[in-house]
Amino acid sequence: MDAQRLKDNFAHVAQHGDQVALFFYSDLFLRNPRLREMFPVGMSHQRDRLLSALGRIVSQVDNLPDLVPFVQQLGRDHRKFGVEALHYPEVGASLVATLRYFSGPSWSEQLAQDWTDAYNLLSKVMIEAAQEDAASRPSWWNAQIIAHERRRFDLAVMRVLPDRPFPYRPGQALSLEVPARLRMWRYYSMANAPRPDNTLDFHVRLIDGGPVSPVLVRSIAVGDWIKLGPPIGTMTLDERSERDILLIGGSTGLAPLKAILEQIAARPAPPRVHLFFGARYVDGLYDLDELQKRAAGTPWLTVIPAVSDHDPGPAAERGTLPDIVGRYGRWQEHDAYVCGSPGMTDATVDRLLQLGLSHDRIRTDKYADA
Known part of the structure; x- marks a missing residue:
């Protein structure tokens, strides 16, 4: 696998912008119609995430110590979507088809093999991380809103109580889903260190045009239920430091x-x-x-x-x-x-x-x- 060849090829493909992700998901759903229900109705945010993740992976493809933890986290986080090991080959086929289409005359058998080898390695890491995670944690947590306070017209502070202990480190975030916006998971940071009562605080600012933040700021009420994905993030305290x-x-x-x-x-x-x-x-x-x-x-x-x-x-x-x-x-x-x-x-x-x-x-x- 030639890392520089992958980087050069992706740089060429990425020049087509949103068309790349649009082609990928169209190809994926045409080949596998049953997968469409795993995704939100509106796909623009999902397409942005795809390109962002691909860009990060390719940029670090020759730096496995930094790349592997990110890919492992992707594998764990995708459990909440219902992703299973059998889905990875289907995604890989559409990814290679997309890269081939946008590469044009520069596509080669060498590139096809490079991308296949890279994807197989990354999918193996994601699958193993998801399987290990499944042995100790649920795919998601259900949580009830127990307090909600509007601090400003576009900002709210809310407290939720998960239905089971939610282990995390201060500084981390999680993705959450509200019933009014199914499969539109959005990330928010916990605003408190772990507590004995297991409650979590969130600070939510309304994002113009965002599908989830208006619900959390304006519509959600005490007693409502939401879903929480697993904790992510590395902005955590260096406890070894005395500075x-x-x-x-x-x-x-x-x-x-x-x-x-x-x-x-x-x-x-x-x-x-x-x-x-x-x-x-x-x-x-x-x-x-x-x-x-x-x-x-x-x-x-x-x-x-x-x-x-x-x-x-x-x-x-x-x-x-x-x-x-x-x-x-x-x-x-x-x-x-x-x-x-x-x-x-x-x-x-x-x-x-x-x-x-x-x-x-x-x-x-x-x-x-x-």
Whole structure:
């Protein structure tokens, strides 16, 4: 298997954009009509996910230590869709057919064999991960809404109670499905560390045009039931480190940082923590009161609110999170955790690197990608 040949071929195919995923799913459903019911009615988001996952896999095809954990997670996560081992050859056939179609004259027997070998290896990893996961966990959890609070017209904080213990690490996320949007799973981070009562908190911001977030913000009610997929994500606390900690969250990117903060608070001797919480407007700082109350009784915690698009007066700093973080220090001796929109996250990571913080001490989670 020639990794560079795969990368070059995929770069050529990816130039066709959404047409690639559209062709793939059309081919898959024509060959296997029974598989259509496993997918949502609207497929645009699913097509985006396919291209994103393929792009990541191909970019790391020659870096198995980084690629294998991602592929294993895909295998575990696909259990909630009802994916079984018998489905993988069917998907592989449509994938190769799609690549052949968009490669045009550049397609060759060598490329066909490269892609077949790569897909067989990856599907083997996914199947084995799913089978191992099935021995200890369900494909999904049912959970009941037990509290729901609108903090703003487009933002809600809700608490759910799963029907069985839900093991996860602070900083992770899960996918959830609501009855009104079947098979449209969307990712949200837990906003609390694991509790004895097994409840989970979520911060949900309404995404314009999104199919699930409007239901969670405006329509769902206490007593309703949803489904939860398995936990995912690697933006988790480095418990071996004794360094001070920098938490940077934009909007509902605060959620996983709150979970990490609770984990830190449970330590016998917590390190110093600076938490930067940003929004475009003051009313976007939806959880600031609770954070400030926590900081008032916690000498090791400092909370710095930030507003980028409006004069916040004395309520917060004025500016973008990357700029304000830069004003407060250089942070070379800290561990940093950053969560928010892709643009905010990338800009913040760039600023931290400019300030001298090494890349291996920065953990991120672009919640908007979910």
